[in-house]
Amino acid sequence: MHPTFSLQCPIPISDYPTITLAHGGGGKLSRMLVERMFVSAFANPELEILHDGAVLDWGLGVGDWGIASANPQSLIPSPRFAFSTDSYVISPRFFPGGDIGSLAVHGTVNDLAMCGAQPRYLSAGFILEEGLPMAELWRIVQSMAAAAQVAGVRIVTGDTKVVERGKGDGIFINTAGVGVIPAGVQIAPARARPGDVVLVNGPIASHGIAIMSVREGLTFETAVESDSAALNGLVEAILAAGGEAVHVLRDPTRGGVASSLNEIAASARVGIRLDEARIPVLEEVRGACEILGFDPLYVANEGKCLVIVAAEAAEAVLAAMREHPLGRDAAIIGQVVAEHPRKVYLRSRIGGMRVVDMLSGEQLPRIC
Amino acid sequence: MRFVDEYRNEADARKFLNAIERLVTRGWTIMEICGGQTHTLIKSGIDRLLPPQITLVHGPGCPVCVTPLELIDRAIAIARRPEVIFTSFGDMLRVPGSAQQTFEVSQTSKVSRVAQDLLSVKAQGGDVRMVYSPLDAVKLAQAHPDRQVVFFAVGFETTAPGNAMAVWQAQQMGLTNFSILCSHVLVPPAMEAILGSPDNQVQGFLAAGHVCTVMGYWEYEPLAEKYRTPIIVTGFEPLDLLQGIYMTVKALEEGRWGVENQYTRAVTRGGNRPAQKLLAEVFDVSDRQWRGIGLIPRSGYRLRPAYAAFDAEQRFGVGGVTAQESPLCIAGQILQGLKKPHECSAFGGQCTPEHPLGAPMVSSEGACAAYYSYGRM
Numbered sequence: 001m002h003p004t005f006s007l008q009c010p011i012p013i014s015d016y017p018t019i020t021l022a023h024g025g026g027g028k029l030s031r032m033l034v035e036r037m038f039v040s041a042f043a044n045p046e047l048e049i050l051h052d053g054a055v056l057d058w059g060l061g062v063g064d065w066g067i068a069s070a071n072p073q074s075l076i077p078s079p080r081f082a083f084s085t086d087s088y089v090i091s092p093r094f095f096p097g098g099d100i101g102s103l104a105v106h107g108t109v110n111d112l113a114m115c116g117a118q119p120r121y122l123s124a125g126f127i128l129e130e131g132l133p134m135a136e137l138w139r140i141v142q143s144m145a146a147a148a149q150v151a152g153v154r155i156v157t158g159d160t161k162v163v164e165r166g167k168g169d170g171i172f173i174n175t176a177g178v179g180v181i182p183a184g185v186q187i188a189p190a191r192a193r194p195g196d197v198v199l200v201n202g203p204i205a206s207h208g209i210a211i212m213s214v215r216e217g218l219t220f221e222t223a224v225e226s227d228s229a230a231l232n233g234l235v236e237a238i239l240a241a242g243g244e245a246v247h248v249l250r251d252p253t254r255g256g257v258a259s260s261l262n263e264i265a266a267s268a269r270v271g272i273r274l275d276e277a278r279i280p281v282l283e284e285v286r287g288a289c290e291i292l293g294f295d296p297l298y299v300a301n302e303g304k305c306l307v308i309v310a311a312e313a314a315e316a317v318l319a320a321m322r323e324h325p326l327g328r329d330a331a332i333i334g335q336v337v338a339e340h341p342r343k344v345y346l347r348s349r350i351g352g353m354r355v356v357d358m359l360s361g362e363q364l365p366r367i368c
Numbered sequence: 369m370r371f372v373d374e375y376r377n378e379a380d381a382r383k384f385l386n387a388i389e390r391l392v393t394r395g396w397t398i399m400e401i402c403g404g405q406t407h408t409l410i411k412s413g414i415d416r417l418l419p420p421q422i423t424l425v426h427g428p429g430c431p432v433c434v435t436p437l438e439l440i441d442r443a444i445a446i447a448r449r450p451e452v453i454f455t456s457f458g459d460m461l462r463v464p465g466s467a468q469q470t471f472e473v474s475q476t477s478k479v480s481r482v483a484q485d486l487l488s489v490k491a492q493g494g495d496v497r498m499v500y501s502p503l504d505a506v507k508l509a510q511a512h513p514d515r516q517v518v519f520f521a522v523g524f525e526t527t528a529p530g531n532a533m534a535v536w537q538a539q540q541m542g543l544t545n546f547s548i549l550c551s552h553v554l555v556p557p558a559m560e561a562i563l564g565s566p567d568n569q570v571q572g573f574l575a576a577g578h579v580c581t582v583m584g585y586w587e588y589e590p591l592a593e594k595y596r597t598p599i600i601v602t603g604f605e606p607l608d609l610l611q612g613i614y615m616t617v618k619a620l621e622e623g624r625w626g627v628e629n630q631y632t633r634a635v636t637r638g639g640n641r642p643a644q645k646l647l648a649e650v651f652d653v654s655d656r657q658w659r660g661i662g663l664i665p666r667s668g669y670r671l672r673p674a675y676a677a678f679d680a681e682q683r684f685g686v687g688g689v690t691a692q693e694s695p696l697c698i699a700g701q702i703l704q705g706l707k708k709p710h711e712c713s714a715f716g717g718q719c720t721p722e723h724p725l726g727a728p729m730v731s732s733e734g735a736c737a738a739y740y741s742y743g744r745m
Contacts, residue, residue: 020491028722216500277378283369290372293732343743350381350606352413355743363732 026254026300027359031263050267051189052111052251053084055181079183082117084108085176091169093140095214097206097226098302101143104173106230106302107253109151113232114249114305116187116239117179119151124158124175129168140171151230153177179232185239191247192268194338197314199307201234201321202227202329203280204257208299209288222284229303234326238307241320245313250306255359258297260306261334261344262358274334274346274356297346298359308336375605376412384610388617389419396620397423397569398613399562399705401555402576403430403733404604410738412606414613422617425569425705426738428558428661429576431523432459432731433703436657438691439522439551440465440485446518446549446684447489447496453512454486454496455505456520461486461498463730466691483723502534502548509538509546518680521548526578528552528669529643532650535671535678547680550671553656555579556587557667562704563595570705572616574602574609577631584639588627596625603631650675659727660693660700697726702735709739716740 022029039047046054057080088104098106105122112119124144128137148155155175210226212218231251239246248268252260257279265272281289281296289296303326309317314332321327344356400406406426409415415424428434444465447454464483490496495515499505502519509517521531531548538546555576562568575588580601592599598619602612612630619625629635647669656668671679681687696714701707709715709728719725721737728734738744 016488018488018491020487022487218500286369286372290369345743348412348606349376349378350412350414350417350610351378352415352417354411354413355741357741357743 024254025359026256026259030255031358049188049190050263052114053082053117055080055082055115055188057081080181082112082115082179082181083176084111084115085174086111087172087174089169089172090211092211092214093136093170095226096210096223098228099140099143100171100173101140102147103228103302104175105144105147105151105153105155106228108175108177109153109230109232110251110302110305112177112179113230113235114187114251115179115181116185116235116246116249117181118236119153119177119179119232121156122148122153122175122177124155124173126158126160127168127172127174128160128162129170130162130165132170137171140173147230151232182239184244185246186244187246187249189248189250189264189267192264192270192272192308192336193247193310194270194336195311196247196308196336197311197332198261198272198274198334198336199309199314199318199321199330199332200257200280201231201305201307201324201327202303203282203285204252204301204304205281205285205289205296205299207302208256209285209294211300212292213288218288220284220288224282224284224288227301227303229326231303231305231326234305234321234324237320237324237327238305238317242309242313242317245310246307246317247310248306248308252301252304252306254300256296256298256300257304257306258295258344258356259358261356264306264308265344266342268336269341271337271340271342272334272344273337274344276346276349278331279333280329280331294363297356298363311335372605375603375607377607380607381417381610384607384614385417388422388610388614391614391617391621392419392421393621395421395423396571396617397425397705398572398574398616399425399427399570400574400602400609401427401429401559402578402604403433403731403735404578405574405576405602405609406430406735407733407738408604408606409609410742410744414606414609415744418613422613425708426702426735427562427573427705428658428703429524429555429579430703430728430731430733430735431527431553432463433699433727433734434553434658434661435460435463435522435551435727436659436691437466437693438657438689439549441467441691442681442686442689443486443520443549444484444489445686445689446680447486447494449516449684451516452495453508453515453517454489454494454520455499455508455517456486456496457500457522458498459731459733460520460522461490461496463727464724466693502531503537506534506538506541506543506546509543510541513545515545516683517546518684519546519548521550521552524553524555524576524579525583525647526576526581528647528651529582529640532646535650535675536646538678539675544677547678547683548671549680550669551656552651552669553658554653554667554669556591557664558658558661559588559591559599561661561664561667563591563597565704567704567706570597572598572620573600574612574616575599575627577601577603577608577635580631580635580639582640582643584637585627585629585635586637592625592627598625599627601627601629601631601635603634658703660697660703662700694725699726699728699736702728709736710745712736716745
């Protein structure tokens with residue numbers, strides 16, 4: 001039976017009468033919106049895993065709401081594939097290190113890669129605003145084509161809509177994608193185990209600061225570039241080196257490293273401990289964060305991958321990451337522990353400990 | 369990174385901690401004035417590394433926290449007006465006003481209430497913009513001659529010169545569509561209010577380094593003398609704070625009082641004279657309401673009569689708006705160092721960063737938000 005969604009249902013998220021920007025910030029409010037509004041309405045086991053993409057297989061009726069009682073473990077048999085979607089509304093459309101087109105490819109490719117999948121096919125949906133210069137659209141489309149080629153994916157279907165002037169912000173892009181999950185690969189946030197090691201493939205927070213500097217007209221001595229990149233090649237190298245010892249992959253986009261690790265700690269019911277001194281952040285990015293009063297742990301990334309791997313495989317995975325162009329500055333930044341389940345702690349540079357909570361909205365620059 | 373890493377060095381931090389441990393013979397209560405200092409102390413974990421005899425209490429130096437509730441309501445009233453572009457620093461946008469917006473959530477006729485803040489005004493169509501400098505608001509006023517641009521001018525002596533400069537520039541340019549909603553407050557009168565209170569527990573102060581960058585520290589000398597209290601001008605990095613605490617404990621243990629300067633790389637006794645001159649040109653010292661604390665005489669700035677045309681309260685006639693505080697919130701006691709955030713019955717339950725009852729839970733500099741975010745439960 002299909003559970004019926006009726007407008008009689010009380011709205012499950014009643015704290016806010018309207019959507020605010022904080023609902024899209026990747027923090028607690030975003031999560032609340034997803035869990036109480038969307039997951040409660042669309043309830044199904046694939047969705048409830050709350051990973052970057054859904055892991056599906058042809059054997060069990062895809063889209064059959066009737067399997068709600070099925071054990072998620074039964075979704076494992078091969079051939080499995082990952083399915084994911086993301087929308088891109090970024091302003092400015094062009095920024096140091098990328099543009100909305102390359103980002104739309106990288107984002108969905110990465111969501112698939114974080115499921116352990118090899119991304120194959122993407123769709124592209126364009127919502128264009130009347131008046132968008134054709135030359136800009138061409139630049140964006142060419143950038144998408146180039147990004148898809150580098151990532152080894154094909155954009156195989158699409159859709160175009162044009163809205164009246166004033167009803168959109170130039171261009172919004174949605175991409176969805178599918179990728180194949182190799183046999184033996186089992187990546188899920190819930191698989192983090194005490195003793196596991198947490199790695200990241202390079203300096204964090206560059207994307208968010210790059211966008212912010214362009215958007216707000218902030219200029220720093222060195223221009224900060226977005227880290228936007230397709231991570232599927234790196235993930236293949238990680239899986240080749242770590243195999244089944246690789247438990248979790250996650251790209252810390254909105255909400256940053258802090259929010260991603262909190263989500264992992266919550267779904268695996270484990271604690272995570274970070275070592276601040278070992279978390280790579282570019283000098284100019286750190287400087288910008290200091291000036292704005294931002295914590296790099298909460299700033300968005302578009303080419304970063306958190307890897308949680310069994311301790312015995314950590315060195316091999318780290319070495320493999322460092323051999324890849326997108327992982328040269330990879331580092332071990334923390335570990336998974338049995339203590340303080342669902343909480344992320346950080347050892348500060350001077351040796352103190354504190355909790356790293358999820359952000360409730362977006363970070364706002366402080367007064368002084 | 370230069371000028372940052374030197375002040376976050378673990379080996380040096382350890383040296384200061386050991387020195388403090390060797391020095392301390394009894395319990396001392398020290399207040400850091402500034403919310404930025406509170407934030408660093410909790411974020412770097414210094415509060416838990418210090419010997420147990422030392423109690424840190426968190427002072428009123430969080431501009432968001434001490435801005436009276438009725439001023440938030442006035443800001444919201446102005447921001448709702450269609451002709452207004454309301455500009456503010458980021459962290460004022462999330463402070464809830466007193467008005468509860470009532471809305472029906474469903475046909476079950478359940479009624480929910482939610483506090484309004486400037487972000488929700490924006491979500492409902494108000495033109496609310498975050499700026500990084502009051503001078504950006506002046507530029508907006510130049511660029512939009514058909515709109516009224518208002519800047520929310522809050523903060524201590526640190527932000528006052530920038531706001532004074534904005535008003536001064538707007539006058540020079542002859543702008544008639546720029547104004548500020550002004551709620552500037554001053555540190556020394558607040559310290560005097562704390563020291564003069566019969567319940568005072570504070571024995572030594574870490575004065576706010578950035579305030580002293582502007583004002584110097586000569587104004588603290590009579591306070592230190594009158595209340596026989598050590599006041600150490602202190603910076604914002606972990607090692608600054610550790611050294612400031614060391615200097616305070618040393619003075620306390622030796623029975624000394626007076627003003628000392630830890631933050632010598634930024635602060636001089638006389639302060640920044642051109643900034644002080646500009647402040648005197650644009651502002652008068654006036655009585656101010658402090659959220660949670662009440663009226664403190666001669667504790668803030670208002671625009672001088674010559675600049676009254678830039679006063680948003682007058683321009684939009686919102687001076688009469690008043691507000692009622694939540695009876696649960698003990699922000700006043702927290703801002704005076706009488707209670708710690710987790711000693712509040714609403715902390716973490718009815719009051720969280722998502723649903724703050726009082727401003728110290730909203731601002732990144734607020735003591736309650738620091739305790740909540742960094743897990744001091």
